[in-house]
Amino acid sequence: MDAHRRFIARTIVAALRTVLVPALLLAACPAGGGGADLGDAGRGAHGSLTITTYGTGNEGHLITFPDLTTMSIDCANGDITTVSHFHSDHCGSSCESSAQHHRNNTRPGDILYDKDGVIVQCVAANSKVIGEEAVYLSCEDTSDENRESMALLITYGGFDYLTAGDLTTRREEWMGDALRALGVNVDVLKVSHHGSRSSSSAEYLQAIRPEYAVVCGSASSPHLETLDNLKYAEVKTIYYARDYENGEGYPVHRANGDITITTDGYTYSFSGRDFRHDSFHVDDSVGSPTPTPMPGPTPVPDKLVQVTTNGTDLAAGNTLVVKAAVMPILKWKFDAYAVLLGPAGVYSIRFGNSLVPGVEPIARKVFLFGEYDGTLLQMKVPPGVAGRYRVILGLADEGARVTGVGSAFELDEQYLTVTD
Numbered sequence: 001m002d003a004h005r006r007f008i009a010r011t012i013v014a015a016l017r018t019v020l021v022p023a024l025l026l027a028a029c030p031a032g033g034g035g036a037d038l039g040d041a042g043r044g045a046h047g048s049l050t051i052t053t054y055g056t057g058n059e060g061h062l063i064t065f066p067d068l069t070t071m072s073i074d075c076a077n078g079d080i081t082t083v084s085h086f087h088s089d090h091c092g093s094s095c096e097s098s099a100q101h102h103r104n105n106t107r108p109g110d111i112l113y114d115k116d117g118v119i120v121q122c123v124a125a126n127s128k129v130i131g132e133e134a135v136y137l138s139c140e141d142t143s144d145e146n147r148e149s150m151a152l153l154i155t156y157g158g159f160d161y162l163t164a165g166d167l168t169t170r171r172e173e174w175m176g177d178a179l180r181a182l183g184v185n186v187d188v189l190k191v192s193h194h195g196s197r198s199s200s201s202a203e204y205l206q207a208i209r210p211e212y213a214v215v216c217g218s219a220s221s222p223h224l225e226t227l228d229n230l231k232y233a234e235v236k237t238i239y240y241a242r243d244y245e246n247g248e249g250y251p252v253h254r255a256n257g258d259i260t261i262t263t264d265g266y267t268y269s270f271s272g273r274d275f276r277h278d279s280f281h282v283d284d285s286v287g288s289p290t291p292t293p294m295p296g297p298t299p300v301p302d303k304l305v306q307v308t309t310n311g312t313d314l315a316a317g318n319t320l321v322v323k324a325a326v327m328p329i330l331k332w333k334f335d336a337y338a339v340l341l342g343p344a345g346v347y348s349i350r351f352g353n354s355l356v357p358g359v360e361p362i363a364r365k366v367f368l369f370g371e372y373d374g375t376l377l378q379m380k381v382p383p384g385v386a387g388r389y390r391v392i393l394g395l396a397d398e399g400a401r402v403t404g405v406g407s408a409f410e411l412d413e414q415y416l417t418v419t420d
């Protein structure tokens with residue numbers, strides 16, 4: 001076990017053990033230390049970088065660099081060829097892919113292209129992530145080819161595009177932890193495995209914080225769980241390269257064809273057959289893992305729901321108390337959610353003073369005749385979890401699919417900062 005793997009493992013253990021979500025990786029790794037962010041050095045001066053995602057059943061991407069050299073990922077013909085993994089829908093149908101770079105000859109950390117300010121770097125391959133030692137895995141040695149997928153991070157100035165083939169949840173989460181430790185803040189994410197629920201966990205998305213997402217390849221529709229997680233991660237638009245079924249109620253744009261992202265390192269745009277969306281500013285803030293808090297909610301006298309904490313600034317060793325007040329709601333039965341969003345993910349409060357990862361109701365099928373006023377959580381803040389937190393109490397219709405704060409018919413939120 002090398003140092004980086006020990007580091008990741010320790011973090012996972014800490015996440016399970018501790019109550020608040022750990023920001024250990026951030027605390028231990030100086031922001032921007034990975035060379036993934038070029039700052040101003042690479043921007044603009046050299047022209048445009050484009051990344052085209054094909055609207056075909058097989059997954060394919062073509063990158064055109066500022067000097068017009070091209071690189072393909074999976075099913076495309078570039079001057080430089082890469083294949084994420086050895087599945088036929090990624091044009092890697094044999095272990096000995098003819099692509100110049102594939103999961104078995106490229107190690108995490110390898111730089112595949114570095115010119116005119118553009119860097120293409122392998123950040124995962126063969127179940128290893130950047131910072132770990134590479135391994136060789138033949139097709140016969142793996143029970144799941146998807147999870148061995150090679151992931152590439154394409155960086156130009158402040159712009160970051162992440163694509164990881166069909167990489168699966170656990171590997172994605174390891175990679176997300178590593179990328180966050182390196183200060184990478186993803187602008188556009190190619191959603192892994194065509195939107196399957198076996199990828200794109202809420203924890204992973206919280207780590208890489210994509211602004212926009214692209215779903216491509218495969219005839220089957222992205223799973224609702226994936227769309228929920230993307231929406232919950234506040235992805236602004238999910239671009240569909242194909243006419244998938246699911247998408248109602250989610251921030252989906254149906255491009256139904258090739259999608260081209262164009263960037264000069266400062267701004268970027270999306271365009272396709274009959275649309276053009278611009279200009280989005282790159283999100284290159286480093287080492288700020290939580291959304292910038294908005295001004296606290298204005299107290300409304302007739303507010304039906306109120307969540308309070310015993311302070312907005314807490315230090316390790318202090319006790320955090322989360323209280324809720326809910327006025328009688330006689331109209332219908334509802335589910336109640338008490339969620340804590342922090343540097344490493346989304347956690348739900350459970351009665352009994354514990355937290356579970358993900359979004360789970362604290363109470364189901366509640367019918368409230370009288371006022372509720374009670375303590376939801378009371379626990380000691382452990383060390384190593386510094387950061388900004390957002391506590392949200394939301395009420396949603398009974399059995400409703402909760403995809404974010406928009407799912408609640410009543411909600412209140414409270415911000416707090418934890419220092420070590």
Ligand SMILES: [Zn+2]
Pocket residue numbers: 059087089090165166193194217
């Ligand atoms: Zn695939």
